[in-house]
Amino acid sequence: MRNAHRVETVRAAEAALMARLPEGALMQRAAAGLAAACCSLLGRVYGARVVLLVGSGDNGGDTLYAGARLARRGAGVTAVPLGARVHEAGLAALRAAGGRVSDDPFEALAAADLVLDGITGIGGRGGLRPEAVPVARAARGSDAVVVAVDLPSGIDADTGEVSGEALRADATVTFGTYKPGLLIDPAREYAGAVRLVDIGLGATLPSVPDMEALQHEDVARLLPVPFASSDKYRRGVVGVVAGSARYPGAAVLAVAGALRGGAGAVRYVGPATDAVLARFPETLVHPGPPEKAGRVQAWVAGPGLGDEPGVAEVLASDVPVLLDADGLRDLSPEAVRGRAAPTLLTPHAGEAAALLGVERAEVEAHRLWAVRELTARFGATVLLKGSTTLVADPDGAPVRANPTGTPWLATAGSGDVLSGLAGSLLAAGLPARDAASAAAYLHGLAARLTSATATPVTATDVAATLPRAWSDVTTV
Numbered sequence: 001m002r003n004a005h006r007v008e009t010v011r012a013a014e015a016a017l018m019a020r021l022p023e024g025a026l027m028q029r030a031a032a033g034l035a036a037a038c039c040s041l042l043g044r045v046y047g048a049r050v051v052l053l054v055g056s057g058d059n060g061g062d063t064l065y066a067g068a069r070l071a072r073r074g075a076g077v078t079a080v081p082l083g084a085r086v087h088e089a090g091l092a093a094l095r096a097a098g099g100r101v102s103d104d105p106f107e108a109l110a111a112a113d114l115v116l117d118g119i120t121g122i123g124g125r126g127g128l129r130p131e132a133v134p135v136a137r138a139a140r141g142s143d144a145v146v147v148a149v150d151l152p153s154g155i156d157a158d159t160g161e162v163s164g165e166a167l168r169a170d171a172t173v174t175f176g177t178y179k180p181g182l183l184i185d186p187a188r189e190y191a192g193a194v195r196l197v198d199i200g201l202g203a204t205l206p207s208v209p210d211m212e213a214l215q216h217e218d219v220a221r222l223l224p225v226p227f228a229s230s231d232k233y234r235r236g237v238v239g240v241v242a243g244s245a246r247y248p249g250a251a252v253l254a255v256a257g258a259l260r261g262g263a264g265a266v267r268y269v270g271p272a273t274d275a276v277l278a279r280f281p282e283t284l285v286h287p288g289p290p291e292k293a294g295r296v297q298a299w300v301a302g303p304g305l306g307d308e309p310g311v312a313e314v315l316a317s318d319v320p321v322l323l324d325a326d327g328l329r330d331l332s333p334e335a336v337r338g339r340a341a342p343t344l345l346t347p348h349a350g351e352a353a354a355l356l357g358v359e360r361a362e363v364e365a366h367r368l369w370a371v372r373e374l375t376a377r378f379g380a381t382v383l384l385k386g387s388t389t390l391v392a393d394p395d396g397a398p399v400r401a402n403p404t405g406t407p408w409l410a411t412a413g414s415g416d417v418l419s420g421l422a423g424s425l426l427a428a429g430l431p432a433r434d435a436a437s438a439a440a441y442l443h444g445l446a447a448r449l450t451s452a453t454a455t456p457v458t459a460t461d462v463a464a465t466l467p468r469a470w471s472d473v474t475t476v
């Protein structure tokens with residue numbers, strides 16, 4: 001599991017740890033880890049030209065001490081102070097190691113091999129200040145590798161929001177724990193590849209994080225495995241209410257996802273039975289209504305449904321229900337709140353915006369807020385799709401950010417595959433939060449495996465690659 005903690009939590013844990021350690025020890029740990037990461041990125045340190053962008057706080061201090069370590073190994077290190085103050089002891093260490101200070105950032109950046117962004121860390125508020133903006137742009141425009149210290153300056157560490165300009169890094173070296181902003185777009189994209197440096201904070205951080213991201217081994221533990229005594233009904237039957245005369249393909253894609261999600265059987269209910277059977281003869285089909293179709297352990301309703309009935313009927317059932325696409329249209333919180341069994345909503349940003357009564361751009365800029373707000377209003381588990389898929393649970397468990405996926409997934413019908421897959425995991429008995437996050441993980445991984453050759457993927461490809469993703473996750 002990759003854990004993330006909010007600034008307030010990090011500060012409290014740091015204070016508790018610092019009380020047990022000699023003064024400055026934590027900053028030295030951070031600087032040592034940062035310098036080591038820089039050495040591995042540079043390959044050859046001796047003679048490398050390194051520029052430090054130094055703000056007025058401790059983030060600048062980390063950067064100066066790391067710069068001093070690189071200077072001692074023969075790098076030519078130039079610090080560019082950008083704040084009203086500078087970490088004096090760090091600056092003295094850099095000078096003692098042979099580093100220099102320049103007030104012309106542009107000259108230094110033009111020749112740099114490596115740039116360290118130490119403008120702001122967890123103390124940063126708002127986007128970059130105007131005077132730092134041209135410097136950040138010059139860093140990005142240079143040939144240098146840009147490494148953000150703790151986090152890219154200008155992003156919001158707690159939410160992943162970016163208001164104004166932020167520095168775009170190739171890599172981020174973060175200390176002690178991930179920050180939520182490093183897991184959530186738009187900020188996540190600014191961070192590049194994130195490397196965590198252990199500074200001993202595990203001893204004082206709370207065991208329940210503020211956010212988390214599953215890894216292969218976590219997903220492997222969640223996925224259902226049949227036993228010798230299993231039969232198809234005990235493995236779970238997932239019912240799929242999807243498709244219409246206009247969108248029969250959505251039914252096929254949702255069933256494709258459902259067949260690969262570990263349920264023992266998939267029951268399709270709706271008008272696209274011919275299309276579904278032509279593609280997947282193993283499907284049990286029924287024209288509807290859902291309550292006449294036979295027993296299921298979970299329902300998926302909505303993909304390509306148009307104005308076809310079925311949503312109200314599945315909401316009236318006493319089993320877990322996943323609503324997607326047309327199943328979310330005009331959905332009232334009361335219809336969901338009154339249910340005894342779990343409900344999982346899987347909107348994309350546009351659907352989330354409609355449910356919240358805001359513009360789509362608002363959801364995209366404030367993804368964490370949007371997923372939490374939907375969860376609170378509907379009393380349901382919510383999977384918000386998009387560039388970073390988020391899963392929030394009404395019981396207040398840490399929000400999960402999905403670390404897999406690729407923008408190639410932004411292709412028609414891929415969401416239908418996801419809803420079938422997540423519904424199948426629900427039917428197999430996973431709690432809604434686990435079903436949603438394991439499904440997003442496998443779905444994103446399947447898309448990555450499919451697009452490994454940098455070619456466009458189709459929703460059908462993603463569904464067909466789900467078994468490879470499953471095996472990739474379970475054979476670590």
Ligand SMILES: NC(=O)C1=CN([C@@H]2O[C@H](COP(=O)(O)OP(=O)(O)OC[C@H]3O[C@@H](n4cnc5c(N)ncnc54)[C@H](O)[C@@H]3O)[C@@H](O)[C@H]2O)[C@@H](O)CC1
Pocket residue numbers: 014015018026027028030055056057058059060062083119120121122123124125126127128129149150154175199
């Ligand atoms: N507290 C600790 O024990 C440790 C802290 N460490 C480092 O310390 C950092 C936090 O240090 P600070 O609390 O000093 O905070 P920062 O270094 O993040 O920055 C705070 C300073 O930046 C200014 N500032 C705020 N927003 C700005 C903006 N948008 N543009 C320009 N300047 C802005 C503030 O006026 C303040 O002077 C962490 O991110 C980490 O890098 C590490 O050394 C590990 C140990």
Ligand SMILES: Nc1ncnc2c1ncn2[C@@H]1O[C@H](COP(=O)(O)OP(=O)(O)O)[C@@H](O)[C@H]1O
Pocket residue numbers: 325348384385386387388389405406407408409410411412413414415416417418443
């Ligand atoms: N920019 C992006 N980066 C990564 N994944 C994305 C991006 N845009 C969309 N996705 C993913 O693609 C899928 C699209 O689902 P959805 O919007 O419901 O499409 P459809 O309705 O056509 O099936 C979701 O899993 C979503 O998370």
Ligand SMILES: [K+]
Pocket residue numbers: 059117118119120121148149150151152153
């Ligand atoms: K930084």
